[in-house]
Amino acid sequence: MSEAASIYTVDKVLLVAIRDNITDTDIINLQEDLSEKIVNESARGVVIDIAALEIVDTFVGRILAQLSSISRLLAAETYIVGMRPAVAMTLVELGMDLPGSKTALSLSHALRSLKAKGLA
Amino acid sequence: MSAPPAEPAARVELRQERDIAAARIAVSKAMDAMGARALRKTRFVTAVSEIARNALDHGGGGVIEIYRLERPLRIMIRCRDEGPGIADIDRAMTDGFSTARSMGKGLGGARRLVEAFRIDSRPGAGTTIEMEAKPS
Numbered sequence: 498m499s500e501a502a503s504i505y506t507v508d509k510v511l512l513v514a515i516r517d518n519i520t521d522t523d524i525i526n527l528q529e530d531l532s533e534k535i536v537n538e539s540a541r542g543v544v545i546d547i548a549a550l551e552i553v554d555t556f557v558g559r560i561l562a563q564l565s566s567i568s569r570l571l572a573a574e575t576y577i578v579g580m581r582p583a584v585a586m587t588l589v590e591l592g593m594d595l596p597g598s599k600t601a602l603s604l605s606h607a608l609r610s611l612k613a614k615g616l617a
Numbered sequence: 618m619s620a621p622p623a624e625p626a627a628r629v630e631l632r633q634e635r636d637i638a639a640a641r642i643a644v645s646k647a648m649d650a651m652g653a654r655a656l657r658k659t660r661f662v663t664a665v666s667e668i669a670r671n672a673l674d675h676g677g678g679g680v681i682e683i684y685r686l687e688r689p690l691r692i693m694i695r696c697r698d699e700g701p702g703i704a705d706i707d708r709a710m711t712d713g714f715s716t717a718r719s720m721g722k723g724l725g726g727a728r729r730l731v732e733a734f735r736i737d738s739r740p741g742a743g744t745t746i747e748m749e750a751k752p753s
Contacts, residue, residue: 583659
């Protein structure tokens with residue numbers, strides 16, 4: 498696993514913190530590592546924290562959307578948390594409103610939603 | 618393309634993936650030095666990320682120069698590559714047009730995020746893109 502992102506498991510939920518200096522290769526590796534971990538740990542929930550990301554461009558946006566789709570196929574629900582307001586506005590202008598990805602303002606909001614659904 | 622206004626405030630070579638992040642950081646710092654607002658900075662740095670990736674993926678690498686322009690205060694970047702060039706610029710600027718790993722929103726998206734966007738590209742002669750934004 499690269500230094501640019503770390504995956505922790507808490508109550509069957511995989512928490513992923515993405516660092517700002519993540520490269521394209523790192524994030525593709527993360528996609529693979531995360532998919533394997535969902536299956537190996539029978540995770541039902543995934544929370545991806547992007548608070549450290551100063552920007553989300555079309556490449557990273559596409560990978561985030563794919564991460565959500567992959568998790569859904571592996572029976573886990575994904576929340577993207579910590580998006581900065583300026584990032585949200587910029588993504589909409591880019592025409593990338595991440596359809597299919599659930600978002601929450603913070604990690605605790607996401608965990609509450611997952612617990613309410615019995616997924617954590 | 619117009620002549621350079623002055624010496625660049627910074628210059629970033631685009632040779633490998635991590636240079637895209639280096640370009641983002643350099644532009645972000647230059648805008649911080651201008652007291653740029655968060656949204657202005659996010660929009661411009663996102664646009665820089667798109668064209669830097671483009672130069673690396675399609676142009677085989679290149680260089681980004683960052684300029685501070687005065688009266689009115691604004692940031693300008695020039696990204697040059699010596700790649701194959703873009704045969705049909707209008708088509709490349711259209712959302713949905715993609716030849717590599719992007720979603721085809723990169724160039725058109727970058728143009729929407731900045732206040733001035735100029736592109737000069739010819740097959741065999743590489744691509745030069747200039748973008749400008751006000752800090753506030």
